[in-house]
Amino acid sequence: MADPIVIIGSGMAGYAVAREFRKLNSEAPLLMITADDGTSYSKPMLSTGFTKAKSAKELEMASASDMSEQLNMSMRTHAIVQAIDTSAKTLSVDGSSVSYDKLVLATGAEVNVLPFVANTAERVCSVNDMDDYRIFREKCAGVKRIAIIGTGLIGCEYANDLLNGDYDIDLIGPSSEVLDTLLPIEASKCVTRALRDAGAHLHLNQNVVAIEETESSVIITLDSGEKIEADLAVSAIGLKPNTRLAQEAGLETNKGIVCDRSLMTSAKDVFTIGDCAEVDGHVLLYVLPLMAGARALAKTLNGTPTNLSYGVMPVMVKTPA
Ligand SMILES: Cc1cc2nc3c(=O)[nH]c(=O)nc-3n(C[C@H](O)[C@H](O)[C@H](O)COP(=O)(O)OP(=O)(O)OC[C@H]3O[C@@H](n4cnc5c(N)ncnc54)[C@H](O)[C@@H]3O)c2cc1C
Known part of the structure; x- marks a missing residue:
């Protein structure tokens, strides 16, 4: 069987890429590896729970197994990718080795x-x-x-x-x-x-x-x-892109994981998206940029190299007061 496209991270960026890709290609093998439990949720909702009277449970949109089924995608949850070998095109994940055809780093940002x-x-x-x-x-x-x-x-x-x-x-x-x-x-x-x-x-x-x-x-x-x-x-003193894994694998990093407008990093067949990515010099820790990125990256992963273009990207500040 062909090596899968591997997505590291089950945040909005990881799932957006998987969703957009499946609109174009229902067959190619996809594998998502995530350090957390793979629950799909809208992160912006995490700062409106009391206003909307929603508990943490009520903000969960779908479990990892539901997402796996919906997207015809294998999932490894509670699994941490420790290293990437970009020449061999393999990952070390909790002591095992995983081969990839193409790799998407959607590892997010961590809090200061x-x-x-x-x-x-x-x-x-x-x-x-x-x-x-x-x-x-x-x-x-x-x-x-x-x-x-x-x-x-x-x-x-x-x-x-x-x-x-x-x-x-x-x-x-x-x-x-x-x-x-x-x-x-x-x-x-x-x-x-x-x-x-x-x-x-x-x-x-x-x-x-x-x-x-x-x-x-x-x-x-x-x-x-x-x-x-x-x-x-x-x-709540800010976030910094999660670049450690990429940096240790020898990828170019700066404020984020450096990539061009096709979201290609400095390593062949390795892409990045979301809070961890520095796209053409910009780190944009918001939802709309990652959605634009996912649409472009899905085309690239499906064989049509595509640059992303950002439209108008309003950021709604959810402080009704
Ligand atoms: C409270 C809050 C409110 C927000 N409100 C808004 C808003 O109103 N509008 C807006 O545009 N944006 C908002 N944002 C920002 C927006 O939610 C984020 O930009 C977006 O969710 C980032 O998604 P991501 O997938 O890039 O990262 P993340 O959600 O951080 O996902 C990263 C994933 O990578 C995994 N991972 C990391 N390292 C590894 C590893 N080594 N191995 C395996 N897995 C790994 C993690 O487990 C996780 O699944 C808000 C953010 C917060 C915190």
Whole structure:
């Protein structure tokens, strides 16, 4: 049997490529390998759970086995690709070797972690995937005061969502307005004012310098000396593309895994898409770019080399406040 097209990663990018490819080709073997359980879900919904009254379970759209059947695709879940040999066209996956015809790296991005937060921290969390979200929702049960560190898209969306969930919110960020790197200043001021009016306690122009956990709370120290006590802290200080696997395999990496507009990396027959990819110099950690990429890449994988083109790509900021 022919070697499969292997997709590493079951996020929106991995599944979008598989879906687009199957529209063009129902037969060629596809294999998806993913470190998580392969649940298909819409990641943007993870910051609207309280507003839409949906639990983590209700945000799951399909299981790995449903997706495998729908897409006529083999799946290996809870499987971590440790290494790629681009000359032999093989992968090492948990001690076994897997051959590929073409390879798609859709390994996403990982959260930046504050340097003084221990990875054993019980009362500090970040949300970047469904597993994180399940844990976050468990931690939210029975608590009242939640501090959010970061006033970018994700921090503001969680502030808005948790206010709608009736939590007491402290929102901490280094700039004088929220969303300052994304919006014109007047719009930033408008969202800042709306979050304050909705009840958020804003701590702007402030950096976190220490986080300490006690038996029953987390204490966040700001550079002004102010201390904020909360039941739980959500760290939302940005993401960085997951490039380690590609880098160790000798692929060109920069901010992300470097690729051209056909999503081809520096290695033959190896492509990249989604949050891990740096396309023609741009890292775009949003859904619309990966959808445009999936449509183009599906054609390339099916034998018609195709460059992606981005149309207008609005990013909706989900802070109805
Ligand atoms: C809370 C939140 C809200 C958002 N809201 C919006 C929004 O409103 N609009 C918008 O456009 N974007 C939004 N985004 C961004 C958008 O969701 C992401 O850009 C997109 O989901 C990224 O998908 P991905 O498949 O590239 O990465 P991921 O979802 O991170 O998937 C990566 C996959 O790779 C797997 N993996 C990684 N390394 C390995 C390995 N070595 N071996 C095997 N598997 C591996 C992981 O297990 C995972 O399955 C939001 C993001 C978050 C966190």
